[in-house]
Amino acid sequence: MRESEEQTQLRGVLRDFFGATPRGFDKALWARMAGEIGVQGLAIPEEYGGAGFSFADLAVALEEAGRALAGGPLLSTVVLAGYTLLLSDDKAACRQHLPAIAAGTRTATVAGFGGGELTATREAGGWFGDGHADFVLDGAGADLILLAARTGAGTGLFACEAGAPGLARQARTVLDGTRPQALVTLRHTPLTPIGEPGAAEAVVERVLDIGRAALAAEQAGGSAHALDATVSYVTQRHQFGRPIGSFQAVQHRLADLLVEIEAARSAAAYAASCVAGPPEEVAGPPEEVAGPPEEVAPPPEEVAPPPEEVAGPPEELAVAAAAAQVVCSETFRRAAEEYVQLHGGIGFTWEHPAHLYLRRARSAQVLFGTADDHRARLGALLGLTEHIT
Amino acid sequence: MESDEFRAKARAWLATVARPRPADGGWGTGEDSVAVFENWSAEEERAHTERIREWERLRFDQGWGALGWPAEFGGRDLPAYFEQLYRAEEAAFDVPRRTEIFPVTQQLVAPAVRIWGTPEQQRRWIGPMLRTDLLACQLFSETEAGSDLAAVRTRAVRDGGRWILNGHKVWTSGARVADWGVAVCRTDPAARKHAGITVFLVRMDAPGLGVRPIRQMTGGASFNEVYLDDVAVPDTDRLGPAGEGWRVTLSVLAAERLDSGSLGLANADRALALARNLGRPLTGGEVERAADLFVRTLVQRLIGRRVTEALVAGREPGAEASVGKLYATETMRRTSDLVVRLLGPRAVADTGEWGTFAWTEHLMGAPGYRIAGGTDEIQRNILAERVLGLPRDPSR
Numbered sequence: 001m002r003e004s005e006e007q008t009q010l011r012g013v014l015r016d017f018f019g020a021t022p023r024g025f026d027k028a029l030w031a032r033m034a035g036e037i038g039v040q041g042l043a044i045p046e047e048y049g050g051a052g053f054s055f056a057d058l059a060v061a062l063e064e065a066g067r068a069l070a071g072g073p074l075l076s077t078v079v080l081a082g083y084t085l086l087l088s089d090d091k092a093a094c095r096q097h098l099p100a101i102a103a104g105t106r107t108a109t110v111a112g113f114g115g116g117e118l119t120a121t122r123e124a125g126g127w128f129g130d131g132h133a134d135f136v137l138d139g140a141g142a143d144l145i146l147l148a149a150r151t152g153a154g155t156g157l158f159a160c161e162a163g164a165p166g167l168a169r170q171a172r173t174v175l176d177g178t179r180p181q182a183l184v185t186l187r188h189t190p191l192t193p194i195g196e197p198g199a200a201e202a203v204v205e206r207v208l209d210i211g212r213a214a215l216a217a218e219q220a221g222g223s224a225h226a227l228d229a230t231v232s233y234v235t236q237r238h239q240f241g242r243p244i245g246s247f248q249a250v251q252h253r254l255a256d257l258l259v260e261i262e263a264a265r266s267a268a269a270y271a272a273s274c275v276a277g278p279p280e281e282v283a284g285p286p287e288e289v290a291g292p293p294e295e296v297a298p299p300p301e302e303v304a305p306p307p308e309e310v311a312g313p314p315e316e317l318a319v320a321a322a323a324a325q326v327v328c329s330e331t332f333r334r335a336a337e338e339y340v341q342l343h344g345g346i347g348f349t350w351e352h353p354a355h356l357y358l359r360r361a362r363s364a365q366v367l368f369g370t371a372d373d374h375r376a377r378l379g380a381l382l383g384l385t386e387h388i389t
Numbered sequence: 390m391e392s393d394e395f396r397a398k399a400r401a402w403l404a405t406v407a408r409p410r411p412a413d414g415g416w417g418t419g420e421d422s423v424a425v426f427e428n429w430s431a432e433e434e435r436a437h438t439e440r441i442r443e444w445e446r447l448r449f450d451q452g453w454g455a456l457g458w459p460a461e462f463g464g465r466d467l468p469a470y471f472e473q474l475y476r477a478e479e480a481a482f483d484v485p486r487r488t489e490i491f492p493v494t495q496q497l498v499a500p501a502v503r504i505w506g507t508p509e510q511q512r513r514w515i516g517p518m519l520r521t522d523l524l525a526c527q528l529f530s531e532t533e534a535g536s537d538l539a540a541v542r543t544r545a546v547r548d549g550g551r552w553i554l555n556g557h558k559v560w561t562s563g564a565r566v567a568d569w570g571v572a573v574c575r576t577d578p579a580a581r582k583h584a585g586i587t588v589f590l591v592r593m594d595a596p597g598l599g600v601r602p603i604r605q606m607t608g609g610a611s612f613n614e615v616y617l618d619d620v621a622v623p624d625t626d627r628l629g630p631a632g633e634g635w636r637v638t639l640s641v642l643a644a645e646r647l648d649s650g651s652l653g654l655a656n657a658d659r660a661l662a663l664a665r666n667l668g669r670p671l672t673g674g675e676v677e678r679a680a681d682l683f684v685r686t687l688v689q690r691l692i693g694r695r696v697t698e699a700l701v702a703g704r705e706p707g708a709e710a711s712v713g714k715l716y717a718t719e720t721m722r723r724t725s726d727l728v729v730r731l732l733g734p735r736a737v738a739d740t741g742e743w744g745t746f747a748w749t750e751h752l753m754g755a756p757g758y759r760i761a762g763g764t765d766e767i768q769r770n771i772l773a774e775r776v777l778g779l780p781r782d783p784s785r
Contacts, residue, residue, distance in 0.1 A: 002698050231777050246780040251773035255715075258772050262712045266691035267684075323684045372677060379676035382683055384664055 007060045013037060014061055018068035030072040034104020039065075040078050041102030045086075049099030055210070059217040059272035066218030067225040069178050069356055073107050076137040079214040080207060081108035084146050087203045088157055088195040097144060097159070108144040111136040111184050113204050114368070118149035120158055120191055127158060127193055129186040137367075139182025140171040147191065148204050155204065156197025164189050176363035178356065209321040212368045213271035216324035219364055220268040223261045223328075223335035226357055230254065230342045237344075250342060257338055264324075264331040271324035274317040319381050322374040329365045336361040392474055395467075399478040402453060407482040416666050421744040423656045425721070425754025427488060428609020431565050431602075434488075438524070438566040441485040445521040455495075455519040462503075462515045470698070489611070490526060490563030494518050497644045498525040498571055505588075505629035505637050514569075514590070526567035527641065528558040528591065528615055536767050538573070538642075539583050539635060543617060545574035552576075552589065552627070554620040560761070564600045564613035567593050572617070573638050576631055586634035590626045591617070607753045643710065645762045650693040650713030652758055653721035656751050657686045660724045663731055663744065671731075678727050685720045692716055711768040711776070718765060721755035728752070 003011075017037060021029050033039045043058040044050025058078065065074055082101055085094050100106035112118040116133030129149055139145070145160045145167075160167060166187035174181050195203075231254060234245030244250055336358040340347040347354045365371065379385045411418075429437065448454040449463060456471045458464025465471075499518040502510060517523040534540040543556025554574060564570065570591045577585030591598065597620040602610035629637040664671060664679040671679065692713050728748045729736045739746035759765045773779045 227777075231779065235778075235780060242783060243780045246782050248770070248773075248782055251777075251779050251782070252766070252769040254777055254779065255769035255772035258777060259712050259715050262692060262695075263688045263716060266695060267688050270687075270691050319687075323687050326681065326684050327688060375677040375680040376673070378680035378683060379671075382661075382680065384661075384671060384676050384679050386665075 003060070007057060010037075010057065011060050011064055014039070014064035015067070018064055018070040021068075021070055026072065029070070030107070031104050033072070034102070038102075039074070040104050043078070044082060044098050044102045048094050049102040055213070055275040056269075056272045059214065059268070059275075062214050062217040063221035063224075063268070066221030066360075069222070069353075069360055073109065073138040073142065075179075075211070075214055075218065076109035076142065077101055077107045080110040080113070080137070080211055081142075081144065081146050083210045084110055084157065084203065084207050085194070087206055088200075090157075090195040093159065093192075093194045106143040107138065107141065108146065109136060109138045109142040110146045110148070110207065111139065112148040114208055116148075118147055118186065120147070120149035120151050120156055120193075120197070122151075125190075127191040127197075129158060129160065129189045129191045132183060132185040134183045135172070135181045136169075136184045138180055139184045140169045140180060145184065146194065147186075148200055149191075151197040153198035155200040157194040157200045157203065158191035158197075159194055160186070160189060160191050164191075166190075174363070176356075176359040178360060179363060206317070208368055209317050210275050212321035212325045212374075213268070213275050213317070215364055215367055216264070216268035216271050216321070216328040219328035219332040219361070220261070220264045222357055222360055222364075223257075223264055223332045226332075226335035226339035226354075227254065227257055227261055229354075230257075230339050233343055244342075253338060253342070257335055260331040260334060264328045267320075267324040267327040271317070271320040274320040315381070319378065322378045322381070325368065325374045326371050326378070329361075329371050332357075332361040333365060392471070395471060396474050396478055399453065399475050400481075402451065403478060403482045403484075406447060406451075407484050410481055410483050416662060417743055421747045422750065423659055423748055424607075424750040425653075425656070426562075426605060426607055426609065426611040426757055428607055428750070429611070434565055434611075437485070437488065438490065438563075441487055441491060442521045442524075444485050445487075445491065449520040458515075458519060462511075463519055470694075473693070488563070490524050490566060491521065492648050493527060493563065494521060494523070494525045494567075496648045497527070497641050498569075500644055501571070501637060501641045502628065504640050507625075509625070510590075510628070523568045524563065524566055525569040525571060525590070526561050526563045526593070528561055528570040528572035528617075529638070529641075530560045531557060532559055536764055538638065539586065541573050541575055541586065543572065543574045544578075545572075545576050545587060545589060545622070547576070547624075547631075548621075550624050552587075552622045552624065554589070554591065554617045554622055556617050558615040558617070559603065559612075561600075561613045561615050562611055564593065564615050565602070569593060570598075570615065571628070571641065572622075573634060576634070580632065583635045584632055586638065587631045588628045588634040588637040589622045590628055591620060591622055592626075595620045595622070597621075605757065607750060607757075642763065646710040646714050646768070647696060649717055649758070649762055650689070650696055650710070652714070652717040653724060653755070654686055654689060654717075657682055657689075657720050657724045660727050660731075661686070663728065667731055675727075675730060678723075678730060682720075682723055682727050685716075685723060689713070689716055689720055711763075711771045714762065715765060715768050715772075718755075718759045721751070721758060725752045725755050 014037065034041065038051055039061045041050035042053050042061060043055050046052040062074065078101065082098065085097055097108065101108060111133035117131040118129060118133055119131050120127050120129045129147060143162050147158045147160055148155055149158055166189035168185040170183045172181045172183060234250055235243055237244050339354045339357055343352065343354055346352050445454060452465060453475065455462060455464035456467045456475060457469045459466050495518065499515050502514050506514065514523065518525060529538060531541055531543060533542060543554065543558065545552045545554045554572065570593050572589045572591045574587055574589060575585050576587040597618040599616040601614045603612045603614055604610050605612060661679060661683055696710060696713055732745055732748065735742060735745040736748055774781055
């Protein structure tokens, strides 16, 4: 989990880049991100037009994007859709979609992952989809939607192009405007299957875990911004004739926040390292994807070895991703609220960016399950829900 | 050496000298003590210390102690995190549990001697301390110098080639078994608070030195008061320059914070084992609390790893160390919370059942670590001022 020199450089480049650009989505910015830095293609293998780096490198970009609340639909396009394609083992689909994602010329998202009523049926003319999925990230804007839909043979993955007949996308009014969501409805909409329909359950689960790891990196970045901005403000702001940051009541709150953020960074970095190496390795054969639950609880000593040893078996990722979400969701919420509180009146104004972080923090808390969902999953993974007599 | 190879070798060696712990951690059998501070009589403390000492000597003599130290001190010159790797392997074996005096000697005092000691002192003390032939305790706090340690009043007055010490120290763990005490003394009352301090190593059997146990709130006594009444210390036992004792003290305190990151982990693991072995299904709330505690143990280990990595990279892990201690004391509190929740009445009334009422030692001991080794509040001051760079509180 040590940051490499290249990652530190990447972080510096991205901080400058995002620092000089407006928050939220901007098509020109998206193209520059791909053209000047190659963010979208960082973890996409070279054979699909990417740079072939690891998820840990992508996590650096996500952390910086989270810090700036910038970057456009990075999470939906690069993480969710990108890893769905890579894990699907469908090389033709990868060849078709990944180069455009890496080049920043197409955006994509996923729908029906962890909720929704989507079905796909095979007819003479091919596959057709029906039903709906709600809360689809960037659902109204994405050029490509990858669906998880029920088929007669089990869950299948399908590609649905923007503008496909029968596809309706209704943007939801959202708390966090930097992360749009939509209700996506299909009525006899033509779909292209990705991989063999029926075996997508494990891919969906793993993509969600990767999404949780990615979100944790964003949350760690957002939290770090809140702390930095607040430290800088309380150092300058004077009341009672002294900087408010010299009051112990303020100092200790920020010290506690620092502790939380160090924990969040550690948990996020660990989850990223569990997604592991180059994406080719991530896309293991399906039988590896669904590990037996008994093997899930890693003995605590296994956490101690140096980073090179942290391989990435799927069950370890499930634990690490859930743990990272428990820690990072709460940390970001707290950081954003301290951001507002310690800025006093100015922090409660529309002009000040603090509320944007609180919006992101609250919306991130429920994105891939609530903290209680993650705790329940951990309970099952750790064997706490079994009754041993 | 690669870490995999090292771990395998450590495991192989351990198998030749110790019994492996049962695979399920031996739930329901054997020792069920989860004491944070031991409640031992002087005789028990001596006996346990001897047992641990024997193990430490064996480890040292066979090349598995002092891993990060240079060969001249009997070490193997390995990167700092190899000690962690070794510990991870050792945890699977039934070896004596180290009491406070051992990390104090090996992780706090020996490194300070390496930084501040003369070549003669290093030869005389470091090897024997790493082998635990010599044990050293801290003579730091006083009744009027707790968090404000630099306010120490124990006086040391030069008398030719020696110093005469007079004063009263408190909260010394291991004073009854230690051979040496590291005493923070005021040598120049006219100098500014932090400038008039000098550190000495004092023989604990020196004439004029008296030890009296402090009965702490757990009911037992693992700390002591130490009285210094005209204790003579040769100048050759002065550690670091006269008047520079505050810097010497700070190196020991930094090492202490560094060493505190793994506090409470063993008991937290044990509380999770309790949750799995409770003999009834957990409620949803209990599962959530247990999952939270698991997450804390995971994160605490990760933070510990960052501290080690900072050391490996040659950086001083300032932030990580205070973060680690604050995180650890909170883990201990949450462990108490979970255990009381899980055990209910059996946590507070002794039914004689294995692994139940024994937790009271954790419940009553855990608050001690929020105070020992720099209170939680002092750790927050350190983080606020030295790490976040916030303006100093003008009242201090």
